[in-house]
Amino acid sequence: MGVAERKEREKEVLREQILTAAKTLFLEKGVEKTSIRNIADLIEYSPGSIYHYFKDKDEIFYALHQGGFQQLMTKMLVINDLPHPMERLKAMGSIYVQFGLDNPDMYDLMFIKEAPLDHVARTKALQWNEGEATFKFLRSTLRECMEQGYFQGHEEETLSFLIWSTVHGMVSLQIRRRCExxxxxxxxxIVKDGLNEFFNILDRQFS
Amino acid sequence: MGVAERKEREKEVLREQILTAAKTLFLEKGVEKTSIRNIADLIEYSPGSIYHYFKDKDEIFYALHQGGFQQLMTKMLVINDLPHPMERLKAMGSIYVQFGLDNPDMYDLMFIKEAPLDHVARTKALQWNEGEATFKFLRSTLRECMEQGYFQGHEEETLSFLIWSTVHGMVSLQIRRRCExxxxxxxxxIVKDGLNEFFNILDRQFS
DNA sequence: AAATGTAATTGAACAGTGTTTAAAAATAAA
DNA sequence: TTTATTTTTAAACACTGTTCAATTACATTT
Incomplete structure (x- = not known):
């Protein structure tokens, strides 16, 4: 009957509970200082039971980091309203940087911490779908800019990486307290100022 | 008489031994996986004795990270042979990136890990001398470029931060495995290609 | 309704972590 | 030789991620 399905749903509920608890703790303490026992305490289960829903700690934080990409991607969608690809490219930069500064711990998990990538490596997935989708979004926007005459003589993929690196560099230096x-x-x-300087340089890359 | 001085020297010797052991372990395992007990085992002392020479683990890795800046600064000095400031600027970028790729764990400690900055914050020093010196070196080189007519209309400090961010971004995305x-x-x-694209853009910032 | 089988949950244990501390050993000064 | 000081140690504390045998809860079958 529908009993297997109900059980499946109940299991999913507890999975979500674990993730919610993990996210709550992680957003106030970071990954390292959030322990399995902390999570178990919060949902009022024993530490061992967590391992019926997640293989290990990395899997939990991989799931959280996926949510972060969802968040970021949603914010990115507003650029579709902008007519000019160059404006879209710059808006992407602004949104990316703002996301990082507003959600330092989540950004940390998505682009700095090793935990999620350790999980990717172990599952032998050989690909980091979340990151790849975001990067492709940047690439296609940049391609449109190039079609309009910007960045002549540059190679799309390499330049995409360079642009990503620039915004990531600013955010991560700030987050990891090398600015203060x-x-x-x-x-x-400093990060907003740096971003504006970057935009000035990008604007001059026409013809 | 000279007994206090001798003791002081002996204490310094053991301090160095601890640092050497810490560096050895850290270079093969990274910071997190190098424990105080590991270090103590290697120098054949008890774990507790380490705390007579260093306040805590962060202090040990702060000391190591200082050595890294020494290393990097030494490598940077060769740029003095280059006559044109713009060549010096680009050489600094190449050396910085190469250092990061050649010494990923040390780079990690210097520019990504929180440990050394935690120590800086706790000692209330309010300044990160090592990082400041490196940044000033970049600033003065950039100033010379600006005096030669490059980067007109840009602000020295902000642009220095932007350039630092760009190279740091590429290295850190690579090191933290977001490229692979x-x-x-x-x-x-990809990092070398990205750096070359960056140099192309910098070269075009004349007048 | 009782017995069986399966899935979920637990508490205890393992092997590790950074750090503190009281006691012991080693060394220097009186 | 006794006293004072410094150095070193072992043990303990409060944690960590993870595993696992035993227990509980629940669904299915008899």
Missing amino acids: VVLADRQDT | VVLADRQDT
């Missing part, structure tokens, strides 16, 4: 000591007085504005 | 999944087929060359 080197650029103490401009802590809050 | 998104750009699998170009894994070994």
Whole structure:
């Protein structure tokens, strides 16, 4: 009868509970300081039971990091309203940077921490679907810019990587606190300022 | 008489031994997987004795990260042979990237890991001397480029941060394995290719 | 309704972590 | 030789991720 299906649903509910608890703890303490026992305490189950729903800790944080890409991708969709590809490219940069600064722990998990990639490597998936989709989105936007005459003489994939690296570099230096000591007085504005300088340079890459 | 000085020297010797052991282990396993007990085993002392020479684990890895900056700075000095500031700037980029790719764990510790900055924060030093010196080196080179007519209309500090971010972004995406999944087929060359694209863009920033 | 089989849950254990501390050993000064 | 100081140690504390045999809960079959 429908009993197997109901059980399946119940199992899914607890899986979600674990993820919600994990996300709550992770957003206030980060990955390292969120323990399996912390998660178990919060959902009022024993630590061992977590392992009936997730293979290991990395799998939990891989699932969370997937949610982060969902979030980021949703925010990215607003660029479709912009007519000019160059505006879309810059808007992508702004959204990416803003996402990183607004959600430092999630950004950390998505683009800095090894945990999610360790999981990808172990499942022998050989591909990081979330990252790949985001990168392809950047590539196609850049291609449109090139079709309009921007970035002549550049190679699409390489330039996409370079642009990604630039915004990632700014966000990650900020997140991992390399700015607050080197650029103490401009802590809050340096990333936005840097992004604007970047946009100026990009704008000049016409013809 | 000279007994206090001798003791001081002996203490320094053991301090160095600890650092050497820590470095050995850290270079083959990374920070997280190098434990105080591992270090103690290697120098054949008890774990507790380490705490007579270092306040905590972060202090040990802060000391190691200082050595990394020494290394990087030494490599950077060869740019003084280059007559044109723009060549010096590009050489700095190449050396920085090469250092990161050649010494991923050390780079990780210097520019990605939180441990050394945690120590900086706790000692209330309020400044990260190693990072500051490196950044100032970049700034002064960039200033010379600007004096020669490059990067007109840009602000020195902001542009320095942008350039640093770009090279750091490429290295850190590579080191934290975000390339090997998104750009699998170009894994070994993508950073060098990206750097060359970057140099092309920089060269065009004249007048 | 009782017995059986299956899935979920538990608590205890394992082997590790950074760190603290009281006691012991080693060394220096009196 | 005694006293004082420094160095070293073992043990303990409170954690960590993970495994596993035993228990509980529940669905199916007799």
